[in-house]
Amino acid sequence: MSEFEPKIVAFVCNWCTYAGADLTGTSRIKYASNVKIIRFPCTGRIDFMLLLKSFANGADGIIVSGCHPNDCHYTSGNFHARRRWMMFKDLMDFMGVDMNRITYSWVSAAEGAKWAEVVNSTVTRIRELGPYVSYNQMVNKPVEEEVQHE
Amino acid sequence: MNSLIARAKELLENKSVQVIIGYEAGSNGIARPAFISDPKDAEKLIYDDRCIQNLALYLTKHEVKHFGKMGIVAALPVMRSIMMLISEQQVFAENIVVLGISSDGSLLDMADIGVMKGYIGKADLGNPAKDEELIARLNKLTPAEKFEYWQNELSKCIKCYACRQSCPMCYCTRCSVECNQPQWIPVQSNTHGNMEWHILRAMHLAGRCISCGECGRACPVNIPCHLLTMHLADQVHHHFKVHAGTSDKMSSVLSTFDPSDKESFII
Numbered sequence: 408m409s410e411f412e413p414k415i416v417a418f419v420c421n422w423c424t425y426a427g428a429d430l431t432g433t434s435r436i437k438y439a440s441n442v443k444i445i446r447f448p449c450t451g452r453i454d455f456m457l458l459l460k461s462f463a464n465g466a467d468g469i470i471v472s473g474c475h476p477n478d479c480h481y482t483s484g485n486f487h488a489r490r491r492w493m494m495f496k497d498l499m500d501f502m503g504v505d506m507n508r509i510t511y512s513w514v515s516a517a518e519g520a521k522w523a524e525v526v527n528s529t530v531t532r533i534r535e536l537g538p539y540v541s542y543n544q545m546v547n548k549p550v551e552e553e554v555q556h557e
Numbered sequence: 558m559n560s561l562i563a564r565a566k567e568l569l570e571n572k573s574v575q576v577i578i579g580y581e582a583g584s585n586g587i588a589r590p591a592f593i594s595d596p597k598d599a600e601k602l603i604y605d606d607r608c609i610q611n612l613a614l615y616l617t618k619h620e621v622k623h624f625g626k627m628g629i630v631a632a633l634p635v636m637r638s639i640m641m642l643i644s645e646q647q648v649f650a651e652n653i654v655v656l657g658i659s660s661d662g663s664l665l666d667m668a669d670i671g672v673m674k675g676y677i678g679k680a681d682l683g684n685p686a687k688d689e690e691l692i693a694r695l696n697k698l699t700p701a702e703k704f705e706y707w708q709n710e711l712s713k714c715i716k717c718y719a720c721r722q723s724c725p726m727c728y729c730t731r732c733s734v735e736c737n738q739p740q741w742i743p744v745q746s747n748t749h750g751n752m753e754w755h756i757l758r759a760m761h762l763a764g765r766c767i768s769c770g771e772c773g774r775a776c777p778v779n780i781p782c783h784l785l786t787m788h789l790a791d792q793v794h795h796h797f798k799v800h801a802g803t804s805d806k807m808s809s810v811l812s813t814f815d816p817s818d819k820e821s822f823i824i
Contacts, residue, residue: 489814
């Protein structure tokens with residue numbers, strides 16, 4: 408069997424991290440190819456349901472990244488997003504969903520090297536954690552014919 | 558509860574309100590919501606330990622609003638729900654009269670929203686001991702055990718959405734689960750979809766939930782889904798030092814921000 412290759416989905420904002428990832432490429436910096444980048448208008452647009460759907464569809468890890476605080480193209484999208492992530496993380500921790508599989512970061516358009524570092528460290532971490540078996544088992548659990556109620 | 562009945566009667570007789578939302582004795586010894594519009598019926602009103610349903614739910618319902626000005630029997634959780642609804646402009650202060658009930662069951666004089674705000678400000682806003690204990694027990698589990706616990710609980714969910722229907726803050730006329738373009742939450746009941754629904758519900762109530770526990774009581778299969786929203790309400794207080802439903806001019810936590818918000822997980 409071949410070595411496990413993590414599937415990582417990256418939700419990034421158009422104005423900072425997407426441009427930053429572009430810079431990584433134009434700077435000829437090599438980084439792990441496990442990441443699939445999805446461009447959003449703003450981090451404020453990244454709904455927590457998108458993260459859940461990524462896990463449900465087989466992602467092993469997720470990166471969420473946008474402009475540094477005070478750098479948002481729309482002035483406050485990342486501040487709103489930050490509060491939402493804080494709440495989401497608390498809820499996921501309470502329910503036992505593995506938050507080590509999600510990397511949150513601020514990567515500006517000038518931080519091509521940081522983007523490579525974020526991706527590489529996430530890939531290394533997810534490689535150690537292995538595939539997200541417990542979530543996949545839940546998704547693929549057959550529906551029971553008879554549900555036992557107390 | 559003679560003082561409550563007398564007050565309700567007086568309000569209806571002098572036409573200060575057109576309807577009183579309160580509790581009456583139902584079948585099998587339960588208390589059920591009552592909508593009293595005739596002063597003669599005011600005697601049906603009761604208030605005792607059985608009266609725990611959050612009546613603020615009805616303030617946003619078309620069928621109740623069409624009566625006109627509403628009086629509402631309100632213990633602390635109902636008062637906080639009313640505050641939250643006023644701050645979200647779903648209820649207008651001049652449209653309601655609050656018949657406040659103190660923690661020992663006596664009638665309070667709530668002349669206006671300012672008085673109610675003062676009362677809430679002085680009240681104990683902690684969670685019920687039973688729920689507090691359960692949350693503490695869950696917090697001690699390992700992530701894998703927590704995941705297992707919630708999978709077991711949520712696999713029971715039959716997607717009846719009673720948790721949503723019983724919640725005063727879930728007043729959207731078109732809920733995310735009714736949208737099918739895109740279909741965020743699968744229609745049928747399965748553990749994964751059920752979990753997505755309960756996460757979505759808790760997130761949409763983050764910073765708005767006043768921890769009345771009505772969703773958990775409404776659940777026909779006894780899922781402690783109120784713990785999710787209650788835990789988030791606690792976390793909101795931990796991070797942002799606010800309790801929902803304590804002011805009539807408060808934006809919910811997730812619709813505002815502070816540039817100096819502190820977290821530890823963003824690299």
